[in-house]
Amino acid sequence: MENFISKRAVRTPLSGIKKFSERALALGNVIRLELGEPDFDTPDFIKEAAKEAMDKGYTHYTAIAGIPELREAIAEKLMEENGIEVNPESEILVTCGGYHAVFAAFNILLDPGDEIILTDPAWSAYFSVAKFVGAKIVYCPLHEDLGFKPDIGELESKISDRTKLIVLNTPQNPTGAILDRKLLEEIADIIRKRDVILLSDEVYEKIIFDGEKHFSIASNPDVKDKVISVFSFSKSYAMTGWRVGYVIANPIFIGHMRKIVSISTVCASSIAQYAALAALKGPQDSVKEMVREYEYRRDLIVSELNKISGVKCFKPRGAFYVFPDFSEISKDSMSLAMHILEKARVVTVPGVIFGPKVGEGHLRISFATSRENLREAVRRIREIVPEL
Numbered sequence: 256m257e258n259f260i261s262k263r264a265v266r267t268p269l270s271g272i273k274k275f276s277e278r279a280l281a282l283g284n285v286i287r288l289e290l291g292e293p294d295f296d297t298p299d300f301i302k303e304a305a306k307e308a309m310d311k312g313y314t315h316y317t318a319i320a321g322i323p324e325l326r327e328a329i330a331e332k333l334m335e336e337n338g339i340e341v342n343p344e345s346e347i348l349v350t351c352g353g354y355h356a357v358f359a360a361f362n363i364l365l366d367p368g369d370e371i372i373l374t375d376p377a378w379s380a381y382f383s384v385a386k387f388v389g390a391k392i393v394y395c396p397l398h399e400d401l402g403f404k405p406d407i408g409e410l411e412s413k414i415s416d417r418t419k420l421i422v423l424n425t426p427q428n429p430t431g432a433i434l435d436r437k438l439l440e441e442i443a444d445i446i447r448k449r450d451v452i453l454l455s456d457e458v459y460e461k462i463i464f465d466g467e468k469h470f471s472i473a474s475n476p477d478v479k480d481k482v483i484s485v486f487s488f489s490k491s492y493a494m495t496g497w498r499v500g501y502v503i504a505n506p507i508f509i510g511h512m513r514k515i516v517s518i519s520t521v522c523a524s525s526i527a528q529y530a531a532l533a534a535l536k537g538p539q540d541s542v543k544e545m546v547r548e549y550e551y552r553r554d555l556i557v558s559e560l561n562k563i564s565g566v567k568c569f570k571p572r573g574a575f576y577v578f579p580d581f582s583e584i585s586k587d588s589m590s591l592a593m594h595i596l597e598k599a600r601v602v603t604v605p606g607v608i609f610g611p612k613v614g615e616g617h618l619r620i621s622f623a624t625s626r627e628n629l630r631e632a633v634r635r636i637r638e639i640v641p642e643l
């Protein structure tokens with residue numbers, strides 16, 4: 256049957272994380288630190304809004320770009336929180352999560368052979384979608400000693416005549432690093448001068464610590480037209496299963512991305528869109544509470560990991576991942592993660608999945624789980640490290 260499969264399906268890898276999840280499920284009795292989603296439940300008022308939408312019969316297809324009320328609310332939020340002025344009619348597209356927005360953006364911009372600049376490390380799905388569309392991946396390292404940030408000169412040197420798209424993510428999966436305003440303004444300068452588009456993935460915008468402020472590069476009017484910004488309800492409101500996100504871009508890009516949404520899902524779920532509307536309009540206390548708890552866990556896991564001899568753990572400023580460097584213990588993150596899974600019954604993700612050079616030697620550990628799980632997981636890892 257394999258001979259029937261298209262080349263692009265064959266070359267598209269399945270998420271490397273899934274392999275570890277599947278093995279974990281087979282083993283049973285494991286602590287799962289591989290998951291990229293909040294462990295909290297969706298706040299009740301959001302669920303109520305979904306029930307009300309069903310009761311009112313809002314159970315049909317919506318406009319491709321999303322219900323007008325949600326787009327209006329998104330435009331208000333973008334103005335107030337991100338400093339970005341957008342036209343809700345022509346510059347916003349509601350999608351089935353941020354993933355779908357990334358998929359749509361890559362599909363409208365990249366032809367086979369076009370170059371895309373991805374950071375090493377970066378969210379692994381960018382690599383999969385880039386491969387799906389046949390783009391050539393050019394890696395730009397994030398430097399751990401710079402706080403997992405790119406060197407500006409190096410980033411610019413990666414741009415060639417074939418580069419169409421640069422992808423940046425802040426707060427970042429898998430490192431938890433954030434790109435500050437000063438750096439993003441320097442990057443904006445490059446984008447303005449050069450013939451490239453930037454995709455700014457901001458799905459973790461609200462999960463940010465130490466009083467830091469998230470900065471959206473599209474708020475700079477000089478580059479707004481060349482930036483595609485991706486947002487989501489998944490992480491901010493613990494709504495991963497609802498599948499709602501949105502993308503903002505210039506009307507030409509949105510017009511083309513609408514076609515991708517139309518031919519793949521028609522629209523995001525009507526019920527989930529009403530839930531997302533409630534999330535934006537309702538009280539934001541639950542977001543603050545979740546972030547407070549993530550920050551506590553961040554401090555806990557960083558300090559516990561740094562007690563393991565040979566492990567260096569960078570302190571993330573956002574998202575809910577740590578990306579400790581285990582290279583003194585093992586340079587092969589795939590075998591290391593498998594060993595930790597088999598012996599310590601703790602599921603982590605090998606860093607190499609997020610980047611071949613910088614990512615290697617690291618593990619991604621999610622702290623979207625209870626404090627008890629985190630303490631116990633590190634205790635188990637510490638116990639087996641001497642065997643390595």
Ligand SMILES: Cc1ncc(COP(=O)(O)O)c(C=O)c1O
Pocket residue numbers: 291351352353354355378424427428456458486487488489490495499500
């Ligand atoms: C960096 C990044 N972008 C986008 C997404 C997509 O999330 P969703 O499709 O649930 O909005 C994820 C999910 O893990 C992510 O880590």
